[in-house]
Amino acid sequence: MTKGEFTDAVRIQQEDFSQDEEIRALQASSKQMGGIATFIGCARDFSEGRKVTQISFDAYGSMALAEMNKLRDEAIVKFALQDARIVHRVGVVGAGEQIVFIAAGAEHRAPALQACNWLIDELKQRVPIWKKEITPQGDSWVTPHP
């Protein structure tokens, strides 16, 4: 398989994504990858006691993509990863659907798991994306917990 078959390692997109495809792309970068950790953030159908039917995302696209690329580069150095991927959806996502995907591949399991944890924490802090919950009682932007 050539690398050209695969999508970019860092993406912001409306469409859903496939873990199988992402993992295949990640694994293609090295056969020395002993551990792959992933995190998938999903849209819950209930939030603070209210039914949520959809979540709508707004993003400062160019900066969000740049920050996500920076995060990937930092994680690869910090945890000696063989590769990492970050995908974030924008637009409207239904309850139960996938929002964000992070994958980190390393020679051993500990750095892969640590990197995955670090990446999702940092993404939430650093990447300019905002979510709005759409409920039968109206819409409201989510205020992140400090």
Add this chain to the structure above:
Amino acid sequence: MTKGEFTDAVRIQQEDFSQDEEIRALQASSKQMGGIATFIGCARDFSEGRKVTQISFDAYGSMALAEMNKLRDEAIVKFALQDARIVHRVGVVGAGEQIVFIAAGAEHRAPALQACNWLIDELKQRVPIWKKEITPQGDSWVTPHP
């Protein structure tokens, strides 16, 4: 979707597995799942300086499956998970292929990631499965690091 469509949450099998299918089965258990963490263990093509072409697994099947089910039950209670899945392959696995899959789904990301980490650590300690590296210079059983 009914639950009957999905495979068991804990399995030992020769065949490869699909993350997409596993995640879909996990998500079917609740729309309250905000975070899913997964770990995939892969067969590396190099180990301690030697080329490894394949890995062969032997398992005490009945006890391994019982221990994996116990691990899943313990993790669900310990980390208040909504669901968890564990799949381990046996037989012969080629370099670069997937060996083990763990997924943990929770309302929030921290317990999902912690549970995934705990499950793979405990699996390695508690589940009676042994791996043999097949190399051009001959085969050898892997001695786990203490």
Add this chain to the structure above:
Amino acid sequence: MIKVLFFGPVAERVGASEVQVPFHAGMRLQDVRAQLQKLHPAAFEIVCFAAVNGKHALDMSLPLAEHSEVVFMSKFSGG
């Protein structure tokens, strides 16, 4: 002109996702903020971060060049 962008909850409170602010020599980030804050006080209540040309700007005294892209942002809630 300075192009000022708003996203998510800030855009909703401003009622627009983009406004233009006339550039003048010696203009600083804080000048743009002060000007817009007067017009949209409710929006600026939730502003926590600013960016200039796609980079986080922590120092409000940062001098701006003509055609800069400035963004005032509330806390991120992606992921």
Add this chain to the structure above:
Amino acid sequence: MIKVLFFGPVAERVGASEVQVPFHAGMRLQDVRAQLQKLHPAAFEIVCFAAVNGKHALDMSLPLAEHSEVVFMSKFSGG
């Protein structure tokens, strides 16, 4: 009879994955181990765990019932 199973590196050193050991009244886990260890000393060098009927057995003085399934295992290396 007591059915004794071996897996992975232990099976390789024993040269078999299953042996039968005749049962006798009052038999304990340690009796089966002693008997097999004499026959297969190299295999038992790497044995770390025992299981009886699919459950970890830490106490070697555990009494065995006729038709028990006993397993002597080296350190696990799955995952």
